Amino acid sequence: MLRLPHSVLRLQRHVRLLWHAAPAHTLVCFALSALQALAAVAAMISTGRLIGALADAVSGGGSPAAVWTWLTATAAALVAGPLLAAISGGVEEVTGARYLSAYQDLLLDTATRPYSLAGVRSPAGAEALDQAAGALQHWLFLRGVGGLWGVVAARLSGIGALVIVAGWRWWVALILLVGWLILSRTTARWRAVLLDDAGAIPLRHRASYLQRVVVERSSAKEVRLFGLADWFVDAFVALRDQIMIGVAANRRRTVRGTLGSLILLLLLHAGAFVLLIMDVGAGAVGVASLATLVQALLAMSVFGRQDDDESSLERTSTELSRLIDFRTSLGLPFPQPAPDEPDQVGAGRPGPARIEFRAVGFAYPGTDSLVLENLELIIEPGECVAIVGPNGAGKSTLLGLLCGLWAPDTGSIRIDDLDPATEPRARSRIAPIFQQFLRLPLSAADNLTAGNRWQPGTSWARAAERAGADAVLTELPRGPETVLSAEFAGGTNLSGGQWQRIALARALTAIESGAGLLALDEPTAALDVRAEAALFESVLDHRGRSTTVLITHRLSSVRHADRIVVLGTPPGATGARVIESGSHEDLIRSGGSYARMFELQAARFRGEL
Incomplete structure (x- = not known):
């Protein structure tokens, strides 16, 4: 299958989103750009004819009527260009607003549509979302939404200039075109380093964090109390210096090719103008043609220039393409967001839910360390089960898996025989409270x-x-x-x-x-003892209406649960599994891990009394 060059693919995606957001306005913008190009070419021709008519009139061989005719045509062409540009600007504002709305829809859909956290919580996913959101604050990105039409108008006028030059010497037109395209390529490479230095993106991401943390409200207390402002600023400056050293080296390396192509282009134009002067001297080119050809030769620069329209369009299409690549990795479509799933909250079986963990193993993406290994757990409808264990035993991970936020690497998880990682009806059965x-x-x-x-x-x-x-x-x-x-x-x-x-x-x-499932992760962390007891009485009152999974470090809170499950990593295992299960009284009598943890907490509480 033929693969498009990256620059062409980025432009194609940009146009697709424009068409999706505002098809009628896109057609109008293209038509106005074509008319602007036509006006520019008409101005070249009519200006040349006007100068020729003036020369003829001065020499006595021309008619004043011809001068007025070409003056009128020149004035009309020169006025039509700015007028069409003004009209196009108004249409572009509407088109750009709809484009930005469509881009924001894609961004929000990318951030919220995948139910699993595997993509958006990975370092690459977090960076992609941060980059896509930050693009909306950059003036080049915003300008580039409508930059396409300036580029289209310029390119079409350049084609008209190319035809004019080819009418004089076709091979001169071809050679100059190649020269301008070489300059465009080398300048584009330099501009890509200037604007989109991919190697510096992770460092810029970290620098942005250092900058934000100083001004965000959430960190204001610690920044002031511990005098961290200078530390963060110094770290930010050091990181920015590191970024700029690398960027400067890349810029120096790529600018050499740009200088070489500039010198080549200067030599080609010098030759073209020498040839034109020779033709004028030989009488092969008249005054009118000379004036038109000079404008056309200069107008061919649009094939090599890299102005604000070019730079901003490149920035916009690049940022959009990055977002689309990330969406593709998540299995999301483009250009429209994924269709909404029907709201199925409370759907499925009525009453308490049944939960099954069968040989579940899980490691967070990007790590080789198992959090859970061969975990087996069945919770019957209406049962109140407390999950306890030391820090790092995988208790909160178990809740994330139960909610379908992560899919197990091995084994299966079922809520009423449905997989919460893939079935909205299973997830609709869960009413969770997370630590955060x-x-x-x-x-x-x-x-x-x-x-x-x-x-x-x-x-x-x-x-x-x-x-x-x-x-x-x-x-x-x-x-x-x-x-x-x-x-x-x-x-x-x-x-x-x-x-x-x-x-x-x-x-x-x-x-x-x-x-039908109440899932609580450390629900009493901010409550006093009396409030904690009252809360758990309320939770236990729901036994008839829901199944309850309670994760906590406070063992005094779980003694009235129907069953207490202890997670731990037995000798020879690499991940946590169920190592004890039973009522509070049974586990205390067995004298195992739960009994030791309970005695330690009780002793500390007695000491405080």
């Missing part, structure tokens, strides 16, 4: 019903009461309509414990609307 749960700077009501994913008419009031969030809502200045961020007028900040109650109420709202 969602904190939206929106109203409390919006936080409880985040995204309106739950079934229409579902009330969050009962869920808020069960989670203890009703007391939080009562204390808010405007109740559930209060924005949960002091950075907005009328808003307020919540404590960590209050946020956890809101997050739990959000999960319980899903249970009320039909989800």
